[in-house]
Amino acid sequence: xxxxxxxxxxxxxxxxxxxxxxxxxxxxxxxxxxxxxxxxxxxxxxxxxxxxxxxxxxxxxxxxxxxxxxxxxxxxxxxxxxxxxxxxxxxxxxxxxxxxxxxxxxxxxxxxxxxx
Amino acid sequence: xxxxxxxxxxxxxxxxxxxxxxxxxxxxxxxxxxxxxxxxxxxxxxxxxxxxxxxxxxxxxxxxxxxxxxxxxxxxxxxxxxxxxxxxxxxxxxxxxxxxxxxxxxxxxxxxxxx
Numbered sequence: 001x002x003x004x005x006x007x008x009x010x011x012x013x014x015x016x017x018x019x020x021x022x023x024x025x026x027x028x029x030x031x032x033x034x035x036x037x038x039x040x041x042x043x044x045x046x047x048x049x050x051x052x053x054x055x056x057x058x059x060x061x062x063x064x065x066x067x068x069x070x071x072x073x074x075x076x077x078x079x080x081x082x083x084x085x086x087x088x089x090x091x092x093x094x095x096x097x098x099x100x101x102x103x104x105x106x107x108x109x110x111x112x113x114x115x116x
Numbered sequence: 117x118x119x120x121x122x123x124x125x126x127x128x129x130x131x132x133x134x135x136x137x138x139x140x141x142x143x144x145x146x147x148x149x150x151x152x153x154x155x156x157x158x159x160x161x162x163x164x165x166x167x168x169x170x171x172x173x174x175x176x177x178x179x180x181x182x183x184x185x186x187x188x189x190x191x192x193x194x195x196x197x198x199x200x201x202x203x204x205x206x207x208x209x210x211x212x213x214x215x216x217x218x219x220x221x222x223x224x225x226x227x228x229x230x231x
Contacts, residue, residue, distance in 0.1 A: 004159075042206065043160075043221045092159060105150075105219055107160040 002027055002095050004108035012114045013083055020079045021111045023093030028073035033094040034066070037110070043092065049076050083115045118143040120209045122222035129197045129229055137192040137205050137225045145213025149190040151181055154204040154224075163205075166190060167212070177201070197229045 003026040013019050023032065034046040046066055047055040055068040069077045080087050093108040120141045129135045141147055151163040164175025171183045181192045192205060207222040 042223045045218060048218075104162060104165065106162065107152075109159040112157075 001104075002029060002097050002106045004093055004095060004106060006091075006093055006108040006111050008111060009109065010112040010114075012116060014116055015084055017083055018079055018081045019083065019113060020077050021091055021093075023076045023078070023108055025074045025095050027097070029095040029097060030073070031096045032070065032076045033096070033105070034068065034076075034078045035092040035094060035107075037090040037092060039088070046078070046091075080113065083113075085115045088113055088115045118209055118211050118220050120207050120220055120222040122205075122207055122225045124225050125223075126226045126228065129227070131199050131229050131231050132196050135194050135197045135201070135227065135229075137207075137227060139190045139192065139207030139222060140188050141190060141207070141209040142188060143209055143211040145211045147188075147190075148210040148212045149181070149183065150208040150210075150219070151175065151179070151190075151192050152206045152208060152221075153177075154206065156203070160206065163192070199229045199231055202227055202229045 005024045007022045011019055032049045035043040036046055037043050045058050046061045047057045047068055049055045049068050049070040051070045051073050065081050067079045090110040090112050092110045094105050096105050098104055122139055124138055127137055149166045152160040153163050154160050163179050164173050164181055166173045166183045174180045179194050181190055183190050205225050205227055208219050210219045
């Protein structure tokens with residue numbers, strides 16, 4: 001298993017500003033994921049972050065808007081840039097552990113972002 | 117392409133009664149299926165998974181799920197609901213036969229257990 005913490009747990013931000021969300025894992029993991037969960041909706045994958053390489057973004061998400069860092073095997077950050085009210089969501093960090101046949105995905109508690 | 121559907125936005129059950137939360141999936145290869153639960157203001161918690169073997173999978177908090185290949189379903193069940201089971205439940209699927217496959221989540225079903 002993996003224990004994941006995120007900072008901040010919530011924030012209220014002004015339009016046009018940026019927020020960096022931190023994700024810390026208690027063990028070394030290869031793959032880390034960032035998800036967005038808009039109010040009342042399911043999880044949408046933003047990007048996959050592997051240590052030592054650039055993040056891979058899903059359709060509809062770009063690096064300029066959501067830059068990601070992955071400096072080591074236990075830490076990652078997601079920045080939400082130039083925020084607008086439409087960015088109000090819960091942002092979740094997730095990691096994958098195990099082999100292809102046994103892997104499980106664990107999630108952090110989320111960061112609840114409100115943009116005014 | 118893979119997808120997962122949860123046809124019910126909300127399920128209401130009286131405490132003590134059995135509950136079922138429905139999920140159907142579509143994958144090209146063999147499915148790797150999950151159920152997660154999200155309590156208010158908290159992240160997702162893993163409930164159970166199915167890869168292979170017995171079609172009835174037992175998980176946390178007394179929940180179980182039944183894999184039905186012919187109906188491509190993976191419904192979540194519990195024999196006797198508790199008020200504390202009230203939460204948002206997500207079914208998820210991954211294509212085992214694709215190394216590049218990612219986990220895809222359903223739209224979620226809100227389970228409400230009345231006393």
